Amino acid sequence: MSTATVDQPADAAPAAAPSVDRIAITVRVRRFNPEVSAESAWVDYQIEMDPKERVLDALHKIKWEIDGTLTFRRSCAHGICGSDAMRINGRNRLACKTLIKDINPDKPITVEPIKGLTVLKDLVVDMEPFFQAYRDVMPFLITTGNEPTRERRQSAKDRERFDDTTKCILCAACTSSCPVFWNDGQYFGPAAIVNAHRFIFDSRDEGGEQRLEILNEQEGVWRCRTTFNCTDACPRGIEVTKAIQEVKRALITRRF
C-alpha cells in the first residue's frame, strides 16, 4: 500500500492528537468468493493497529484501505447485535468484542467463518438454518385465557429464573461451535435451546410442554454431549450448557 490516506495520520499528525502506539499485525483471513473461484484461500494482510482496538476495526481497516472485496457482516460494533460472530484464532467470537491485545498480536490472527453453516462469501454464512431452528422451538410467549387489563404479575424471583437466557442476541457463536452441530447441522443447537429455555422457565408462559416436546425429539436436547464449547463461545456470558441441562432435567421430571 503506497497511497497515503487521510485517516492514517503519518508523521504529519498534529501534536495534540492523542498518542496511540500502533503495532504491526498480520490478519490471516480465510477468503472465499464463488464469483471468482471455487476454492477458499488464506490471505494475509499486514496492517498497523492500536492493540486496544477491536478485531472488527482491523477488518474494517483492511476493507476500507486495502481490499474492498473483503466481506463480513457487522452493525453495532459493541457486541449487541450479533452480526459478526466469526472464528478468530480458532475460536468463535464476536469481532467487535475481541480486542487485538487480548489475542496475542505477535502471531498472525486467523479469521474464518463460523463452522457448520454454508459459507456464502468470505465470512458471510447462510443464517437461515440457524434461524429455522430458532423458529422451530416456538420462541414466543404462549398464554391461554383472557388477558389481564394490566400487566401479568411476576415476582422478582420468577423473573430472575430465566434472566440469563434473555440475554441471547442470536449471534450463532454457540451453535456453530458445537461439535454435534458441525456433524450434520440437524441438531437444534444450543441457541434454539437457550431461547426455548427463556420461555419454558418464564412463569407467565403456558407453552412449555409443547416446547419440551419439540426438544425431546431425536435432534433435540438429547444430542448435546456437554462439550461446553457453546458456553465458552457465548459472547453474552450466558451459561448455555447449564440452560440445556435444565431443559433436560425439566423433561425428565415432567415425564415421570
Place this chain on the structure above:
Amino acid sequence: MQIHKYETIIVGAGGAGMRAAIEATKRSRTAVLTKLYPTRSHTGAAQGGMAAALANVEEDNWEWHTFDTIKGGDYLVDQDAAEILAKEAIDSVLDLEKMGLPFNRTPDGTIDQRRFGGHTRNHGEAAVRRSCYASDRTGHMILQTLYQNCVKEGVEFFNEFYVLDLLINEGRTAGVVAYELATGEIHIFQAKAVVFASGGCGKFFKVTSNAHTLTGDGQAVAFRRGLPLEDMEFFQFHPTGIWRMGILLTEGARGEGGILRNKDGERFMERYAPVMKDLASRDVVSRAIYTEIREGRGCGPDGDHVYLDLTHLPPEQLDAKLPDITEFARTYLGIEPYTDPIPIQPTAHYTMGGIPTNVEGEVLSNNTDVVPGLYAAGEVACVSVHGANRLGTNSLLDINVFGRRAGIAAAAYAATHEYVELPESPESEVVRMVEDLRQSTGSERVSEIRTALQETMDVNAMVFRTEATLKQAVADIAELKERYKRVSVQDKGRRYNTDLLEAVELGNLLDLAEVLAVSALARKESRGGHYREDHPNRDDVNFMRHTMAYREEGADGTVSIRLDYKPVVQTRYQPMERKY
C-alpha cells in the same frame, strides 16, 4: 429483476418496523424489507428504558409526562402528538409485557420503574420513576420480543434487502425498489401502502453511539424523491459515550445514582442544573461536559473527557441493574467500574428530525398535505414528539406508539385502496445508481470521504455550533459530494457486495449531512440539541417553527436545498424558560 406485490410493505425491522408489522400482518398481506436480520437492528442497543406513567412505584400521570416531553423538546414539540405519546405509552408498555417482554419487577410483581433524565413529578418538581426497564438491555428485550411476536404472527421478512428507492406515481405511493444483498438482484415491490421505519443516520458523526448501518437510507430516499425533511438540525448528543469510541453508557447509570465528575473530582452538574443535577436533559448535560473540557477541567492527558463515577454504588446494584455497561467498560477500556470512574464524552446519538408525519404516521409532502399510502415511524420519522431534544426513554416509546399507529393506518389504507400502477421502468433510478458505482473508475475511496465527512461534522456541527463552523461544514460537504462523484468500489461482484452498499450509504449520509448543516445554519437561535454560540438564546419570535428542507433540482440539473418552515402545534403548554 423480480416484481413482488404486497398490500403493505414495511421498510426496516427495528422496533418501529416490527411493531408496525405485527399490526399490519393481521390486517393485510404484508412484507417487511430489512437490510439487516431483524434482531440486528439498532433498537437492540437501547439500554435505559421506556417511559410510561404507569405509576407503579410512585405517583405519576400522563399529563406530567406530556409536559416533560414538551419541555424536554424545548417547546418545539407538536403538543397534540406529545399528548398521544404520553397517553398511549401506558398501553404500549402493557402490550409489550403481554407479548412477553421480561421487565424488571417490583416486590409486588408489577413492572418496575426507575428515574431518567428530564422526567419529573408535577411539572418539574423532582425526578420521577417513569422508565420501565429490563435490566440495562430494554431495547434488546423490545427487539427480541417484537421479533418473537413476528415469528408468532408469521410476518414475512425479506432479510438483507436494501430499499434504495421509493416509487411514487402521480403523487401516490406505488411501491419501493430494493437491492438483494445476497445476489445483487433488484426487486420491485409493488404496494398499496409503504411504511418507512429505517432508523437514524448518526453515522455522519465520528464519535457516535449509532451502528455502522445507521446511514439514514430512509430519509435520503424520501428526500431524493422530493419529500421534505423536518428539523434535521436537531441531533441529540448523549452525554455519556465511552471516550473516543462513542459506545453508549445509558443515562440509567446516572438514574441509578452515577455522578459526573471533572478532573478535580467536582460534581460539576450541580453548577449547571441545581435541581436535576446529573439527570438534567441531555443537551444540557452534554454542553456542560464540553464547557468543562473547554475550560480546562477535562480529565486525562489531553483533557478531553470527564468521568462517570459509579464507584460509590454497591457492586450488587451494578450487577443487577447495569450489567451490560459495566461489561463494556471492562471489555473496551479495561476499567473496573466498581473501583474506577469511567472516562466518557458526549456522543452523537439520536436524529430528532426526519421524514415529517402526522400523528397517524402519514408522511407529509409539505406543511399540510399527505402522500397517500406513505407512512413513516420511528427514528426515521419526525412526528415531532421530540422537538428540539428527545428525552431519554421516549424513543423506545415513540417506536412502539407510532410504529403501531403507522402499521394500523397503513393496513387500513391498503384495505380501502387499489394498487397504483408502477411508473415506467421503476428500477431505472436504482440500476443507474448501482451500475454507476460499480463501473466507476474514479480514484476516490468511500472510506476516505466518509472519514472526512465524519471529521468535519464532529468539529463543525456537534454540540457547539457557530455561523463559521456551519459554513465550514457546508463547504466541506459540498467538496466531499464533488469527490463522491468520482468514488469507485473495488468489489465489482454481485454476491454480498457490501463494498458497493457502503458507497450507496455514504451517498445518503452526504445528502443528510448537508441538510443538517444547511438547516442549522439558518436557525439563528439555540434550542434543545441545537446550540449556536453566536446566538445562545432561544428565539421564540422567529424560530418557534419546524424547519422543512426540500431538495430542489434546477432546470440545469443543479441541486439545492430549499428551506421552509412549519408552525409548531401548541395546545396547552406555553413556552417557558427551560431550567433543570
Place this chain on the structure above:
Amino acid sequence: MTRRYDGRGRWSVIRPGPTDSEAGRPLSPHPEGISVPAGTLYRGREGMWSWVAHRVTGVTIFFFLFVHVLDTALVRVSPEAYDTVIASYKTPLVSLMEYGLVAAVLFHALNGLRLIAVDFWGNGPRYQRQMLWTVMGIWLVLMAGAAYPVLHHAAEILFGE
C-alpha cells in the same frame, strides 16, 4: 440458490438438485487437484477435549469388550484353548495395552461421573472445569497406583527379577 417462502413466516432454501453430500460429491466444491486450505481445528477448551477423550475411550473400551467376550467364550470351548490365548496375552506388549485399557476405563469412568454431576447437580456446569481437573488428578493417582500391579510382571520379563 433460490429461496422459497411457505406462507407461514418460514423460508427454506432450495438448491438445484441434491446437496453435495446427497449426490456423493465432495463436501465442498474442491475442483480436482486443487488443495483447499482447510479451516483450522476448532480451539475448544477443556470441555471439548474431555468430550473427545470420553468418546475415544468409550469406543476403545467397546471394541475391547467385544474381543474380551469372544476370548472369554473360549472357556466354553476348551480350557486349553483358553489358557493358550491367555498365556499369549502375558507378554510385555499386551501388558502395556492392558495398562492403556485401564487408563481408558478409568478416565471414561471418572469423566462419566463428572458428566453425571454436570447433568444432575444444578451447579455442575459452573464447576465442570474444576471437576475435570479433579478427575485428572484422581486418574493420575490411580494410574500410578495401577502401574506396579499391571506392569511389574512385564517388567520382570523384560528386565529380569
Place this chain on the structure above:
Amino acid sequence: MSVESSVDLTASSAAYGPDNPAPVIEPPRARTKRTPRNRRTNFEMHAWLFMRLSGIVLVVLVIGHLLIQLVLDGGVSRIGFAFVAGRWASPFWQVWDLLMLWLAMIHGTNGMRTVINDYAERDNTRFWLKMLLYTASVFTILLGTLVIFTFDPNIR
C-alpha cells in the same frame, strides 16, 4: 492495490464469474426439510438416562472387575482357566459378570449408536452401520450370557 489475493489467480477460476458463481461451501448436511414432528417417543430421553444410570453401576462393576483381574494378588499373571472356574463357581460372581456384560454392552452399543449418528454422512451408511452394530452386540451379549450360564468347570 497490493493484495496478494491468490483467490483470482487459480487455474480453475476461469469458469466462474458473477454470472456463473461457483457452488458455495456447504455444511456436510444442510438442514433442508423441517424437522419431522411425528415421532412422539421418549426413546432418546430413556437412552440418555440409561447411559447415566448404567454408568454409575458400571463404575462399581468394572472397577471392581479390573481390581480383581489385574491388581489383586498377582494380577494378570495368575489368570487362567482355573481362576475363571473358581470365580464362576459362586453365583455372586456369575451375577456380577452377567450384569456387567449386559450393562456394558448396552451402554457401549448405545454409545456407538450416538457416534454413528454423529459421523455417518449418508442415511444409507448410517442404517447399515447401525445394523452391523446391533447384530454384533446382540451376538456378543447372547454368547457371553451363554458362556456364563452354561460354564462347566469340569469340561476337562
